[in-house]
Amino acid sequence: xxxxxxxxxxxxxxxxxxxxxxxxxxxxxxxxxxxxxxxxxxxxxxxxxxxxxxxxxxxxxxxxxxxxxxxxxxxxxxxxxxxxxxxxxxxxxxxxxxxxxxxxxxxxxxxxx
Amino acid sequence: xxxxxxxxxxxxxxxxxxxxxxxxxxxxxxxxxxxxxxxxxxxxxxxxxxxxxxxxxxxxxxxxxxxxxxxxxxxxxxxxxxxxxxxxxxxxxxxxxxxxxxxxxxxxxxxxx
Numbered sequence: 352x353x354x355x356x357x358x359x360x361x362x363x364x365x366x367x368x369x370x371x372x373x374x375x376x377x378x379x380x381x382x383x384x385x386x387x388x389x390x391x392x393x394x395x396x397x398x399x400x401x402x403x404x405x406x407x408x409x410x411x412x413x414x415x416x417x418x419x420x421x422x423x424x425x426x427x428x429x430x431x432x433x434x435x436x437x438x439x440x441x442x443x444x445x446x447x448x449x450x451x452x453x454x455x456x457x458x459x460x461x462x463x464x
Numbered sequence: 465x466x467x468x469x470x471x472x473x474x475x476x477x478x479x480x481x482x483x484x485x486x487x488x489x490x491x492x493x494x495x496x497x498x499x500x501x502x503x504x505x506x507x508x509x510x511x512x513x514x515x516x517x518x519x520x521x522x523x524x525x526x527x528x529x530x531x532x533x534x535x536x537x538x539x540x541x542x543x544x545x546x547x548x549x550x551x552x553x554x555x556x557x558x559x560x561x562x563x564x565x566x567x568x569x570x571x572x573x574x575x576x577x
Binding site for chain 2: 352383385393394395396397400440449450451452453454455456457
């Protein structure tokens with residue numbers, strides 16, 4: 352089955368810096384890769400996703416890149432703000448069958464003013 | 465987007481008892497899932513709730529411990545049976561349409577004493 356690894360587990364940056372979180376996956380059948388943000392005590396919320404037919408996707412300060420050959424994908428947050436502080440999870444899913452999401456271990460991002 | 469209502473939001477239960485968690489989606493969805501999230505940890509998939517048939521369980525989870533129902537396309541329940549303190553966790557319901565993003569309920573914080 353699918354296995355998703357995520358690094359780093361914690362990331363501290365200064366406000367205005369960029370943050371990069373990396374994930375690798377094992378199952379070549381996976382073709383959908385979402386990123387979720389989870390604030391303390393809240394449900395995970397989708398912030399951006401990418402499908403395997405695309406190499407990069409941007410949404411304002413957030414971007415995701417995908418390297419299918421190497422089976423890794425990354426989240427890039429530019430101009431970080433204190434409200435970006437949260438736990439971020441990557442996930443992988445096939446677009447066949449049950450389309451279940453397998454999550455990475457999470458990255459706790461702390462943005463200091 | 466789908467709105468998911470999950471209840472109860474929290475509960476404190478005696479060991480040896482069972483708790484049923486309900487999940488209601490505001491629209492018909494193809495897939496519903498149940499996850500467990502230990503404090504400070506990632507989301508682990510318990511099972512895929514199949515409409516009108518037995519759920520599909522992930523390795524390490526069994527029907528006797530976590531019976532799941534899904535009588536229609538918008539509703540599912542997860543029961544945590546014969547609870548022990550190790551079952552203390554957050555349980556999350558999720559739904560996903562075909563090739564669309566996954567949404568999450570607000571979670572049920574379970575404490576077993």
